[in-house]
Amino acid sequence: MSAAQAATGDSAPEAPAAAIEVVNVSRWYGNIVAVNDISFSLGPGITGLLGPNGAGKSTLLHMLSGFLAPSAGSVRVLGEPAWQNEALYARVGLVPERESVYPFLSGHDFVLLSARLHKLPDPRAAAAKAIKEVDLEPAQHRAAGGYSKGMKQRLKVAAAIVHEPPVLLLDEPFNGADPRQRLHMMDMLRRMAAEGTTIVFSSHILEEVERLAENVLVVVSGRLAAAGDFRHIRRLMTDRPHTFTLRTSDNRRLAAALVGDPAVFGVELQDGALSVRTSDFAAFTLAVAKVAKDADVSLLELRPTDESLESVFSYLVNR
């Protein structure tokens, strides 16, 4: 189910339950517009903020975290304005992009400091729990200055979740993490999302967003290019042909048969596979089985070639 939806320009906020509510937000620096009239609302679950460098992802995330004032529009988190609202941080966790940590503090002391600053009743227990959560226990008593990039990332996440916030914002959280740590952190974020946390993370790496996010917000040139389930978004783009890759018992025969189908407007044989382009996703998936059966060809594999976020994304960027 999609929890993200692009609100139309001037619609009033409908569900008060939305954890994050962005209405007609713009942000400009001098005469450079970084974010241009963006509106969306988010509920619990994981949302990926995706866009090329310089698209305005960070600007948007900084506005969500109260570290940038919107030049126009309103940013509300848990029903409250994000800007100049220090009390809100009791319910928001933030993982900043820069990998800087206090080099002289041990990992444990850094998380403990965060717990103390949140005035938690039992800061030590909370710190221990958060450190365990990010799998940093073996290194927790070493000075953080000597941590690897991936360890610093996990340390920052531990400090951000120490107060178990209902909203967690992460700026490029997988930078420098090795594949195993990446999987571990993804699992952790999924678990938190399942418990009802609203998680927003930015990334320019499509594979991460694709694997983790149920929803995507695609930001291109400061504007919201798409919002929602990315497979769903893909299907909305009917003005672009879909491509399927097929493996069959006889590619050449099926190709000949498919050319006759009205939904198909391109067939190509390459390296033992058949590539078919169609204008109608649904009609083709229904028709292909029948055509294959009539041509007496067995279908071994049928998959959409360009369903990945990458192709959706490059389509949106180049549109």
Next chain:
Amino acid sequence: MNAAIVGLTVRQLLGAKRTMLLVLVALIPVVIAAIRRFSGNDVDTDHWTATTLLGQLVVGTLLPLGALIFGTATLGSEFEDGTAVYLLSKPIARWRIVASKLVVAWGATSLLVLVSTVASAAVSLESVGEGAILAGFVIAVVLGALVYCSFFVLLSILTSRALIVGLLYVFIWEGVLTRLFGGLRILSVRKYALGVADQIITAPSTVFEADLGGGRAMFLIVAVTALTFVYAARRLRSWEIGEST
């Protein structure tokens, strides 16, 4: 005030190379006093101690330099290193963060300069109680450190070049312009500190004299500290994350 931030900031300052450099600089007045003493020069010692050693060297140079380095380091280095966001993304009123940073900078500056003041006065003066010179400068240093630190903490929020702007203030504004144009003395922290010292020192004006009255100096100390602190807290509330340089 926040105990966790105070503790963190103390650790930050203790580990910094700049602090070590400052401790060396703080020894210089003591060394100078010792050289003068052991070379047997005792002409006008009270006047030299009060006006040159404590007035020019300690209050005029060491105090602003120490306050500048500690004042800009406590918060400014967190902006520079990108760690400030860990403090600011907490449910703590921003004025408390400024207060915590200011208290540490003030304490560190006072400690550093007071050790230098007491040691150099003890070396230089025949009797430390002489004309309440030492007492006057102790109070002057503590109050001067407060105003300077408050101002420099504000500078570190306003600009990433706080250190050099502060140096320009200390050496061009206070060092040259206030000397040339007497009317500017109400905007010179050094003059406030010297005014306070003058108020307490009982020795005759041939020994030490300030060009700002003690009452006005006290008033300006309170007013400037309050204004810079309030403005610093306001600016920290509307602090925006920027590109790192």
Next chain:
Amino acid sequence: MQPQSDATGSIYDLGYRRYDGVRLGRQHAVIALYLYTLRGAFGLGRRTSSKIIPVIITVIAFIPALVQLGIAAVASGVVEIFAPENYFGYVQVTVALFCAAVAPEIVGRDQRARTLSLYFSRALRRSDYAFAKLTAFTTALLLLTLAPQAVLFVGNTLATKDTGAFLRDNWSEVPRIVSSGLLIAALMASVSLAIACQTPRRSYATVAVIALFLVTTPLAAIFVRETGSWGHYAILLSPFDLLNGTTLAVFDIVPDPDTSLEIADLPAWLYPVVTAGYTIVGAGLVLRRYARIAA
């Protein structure tokens, strides 16, 4: 349905081209770095906030010259406060502040941004980099040590009634002004770069540079005044006194009474010699740093 994209792949022609033109080589690389550094010293080509401080400090260094010309306009030849031989004494703190503000930018930026390897992988050698930085910063400092003097000289020339006579009487000052300005700029540049290039951190470098110039002067003064003749050599440890002594030596003038220089009473030729020595040592330290720095 597991989306995959491994079955498709294309290489697009993005229009990248190889550079086939003439490569100008090492000498031009040094000149390019020299010019880039010189512009950067005043924040040219950078954003406005980087220009403000160097420009303000530079303007301050011109103020005595402008004041003197103002005086000359009212009472030509009567009152001379700021003269070529004492000019540096009035702007020494300003020049030191310029060094403290700018030297860390000149040698610290590439260390902070880890761009040194990009330079060293070009025709440029490590020693060329150090050389370009040293000469560019010296040139930048000439704008503070020499340019105000030039303004003063030209202004004084124009202010006199008999321009020809003024030039006849004063032309011999020109080589003295130029050589003292060069010596000052070279020493300040090489010493402050030698300190600043040791650390990528701007604040450490600023503090260390300003501390060296300002702390040594009162220390030297007390040694000179209070200790025996051996202590007089302490004045050579203070760059400000050293440079003022050098200037007086170049102009062949005796120091004012009751100054550290007068009390120290060292032979005048010693100051330019030690100045040259410091400059060489400072430059050597910069070269050594860049020969060893990991990039």
